[in-house]
Amino acid sequence: MFNTQYTIPVAIGINFKIRQFLFVFVFFISCNEKASPQTINKWKIEDLEQYIAKSDTPTVISFWATYCAPCIKEIPHFEETVKKYKDKGLKLLLVSLDFKESYPEKIKSFVDKRKFVSSVVWLDETNADYFCPKVDNKWSGVMPATLFINNKKTVRNFFEEEMSKEKFEEEVKKILND
Numbered sequence: 001m002f003n004t005q006y007t008i009p010v011a012i013g014i015n016f017k018i019r020q021f022l023f024v025f026v027f028f029i030s031c032n033e034k035a036s037p038q039t040i041n042k043w044k045i046e047d048l049e050q051y052i053a054k055s056d057t058p059t060v061i062s063f064w065a066t067y068c069a070p071c072i073k074e075i076p077h078f079e080e081t082v083k084k085y086k087d088k089g090l091k092l093l094l095v096s097l098d099f100k101e102s103y104p105e106k107i108k109s110f111v112d113k114r115k116f117v118s119s120v121v122w123l124d125e126t127n128a129d130y131f132c133p134k135v136d137n138k139w140s141g142v143m144p145a146t147l148f149i150n151n152k153k154t155v156r157n158f159f160e161e162e163m164s165k166e167k168f169e170e171e172v173k174k175i176l177n178d
Contacts, residue, residue: 037112040096040104043121045131048095055151057089058175063123063135063145065097066110070162071144077165078146079118081172088176092118097143100126150175 043051052061062078064071075094082092094116096107103122111120125131128141136158139145148157148171155175163171 038108038116038120040108040111041121042103042124043095045123045125045134048121048123049134051093052147052149053151055091055149057091058085058150058172058177059091059093059148060172060175061093061095061135061147061149063095063097063143063147065143066102066106067098068143072114074144074163074168075114075116078163078168079116081165081169082118084169085172085176088178090172090176094118094120096120096122098122100124146171148172148175150177152177 048061052059060078060082062071062075064075066072078092082090094111096103098107103124107120107122123131132139132141135145135147138158139160142160144162145158145160146163146168148159149155153175157171157174159171
């Protein structure tokens with residue numbers, strides 16, 4: 001026979017532990033979704049060329065590196081502006097030009113720490129004389145560099161400089177489908 005004196009408190013205790021576990025589990029899962037660490041894909045210049053050619057929305061491509069202070073300074077306002085125009089289909093791709101030894105751990109850690117939400121890829125190329133002209137003939141390899149494209153409007157603008165928030169938004173407006 002059961003001793004009712006202990007059955008109910010034990011059942012309540014178990015029930016409480018199950019609820020406690022579920023709460024912690026759901027909380028853990030929801031926190032991880034917000035953090036959503038990125039996967040940093042490795043691309044060759046041909047992958048980037050294909051991405052640019054097939055882009056069907058206004059797109060900004062930022063060329064940066066974890067060691068480039070001006071690059072790091074401009075990315076937050078790039079992401080803020082892109083979020084502002086998200087409903088117009090604007091996309092931002094962050095192309096890391098870091099050295100091979102930084103891929104993927106250092107780049108991923110850097111991106112996760114700063115909570116970048118834009119897609120990030122690492123360009124697996126070492127010869128700037130080869131890949132820079134494929135992005136833009138005027139590109140000397142200096143960073144930061146930013147490419148604005150809208151294939152539907154046949155707009156393509158390239159800048160080899162640090163961009164202020166105002167200048168960036170001005171260029172974004174030129175590629176939007178308004």
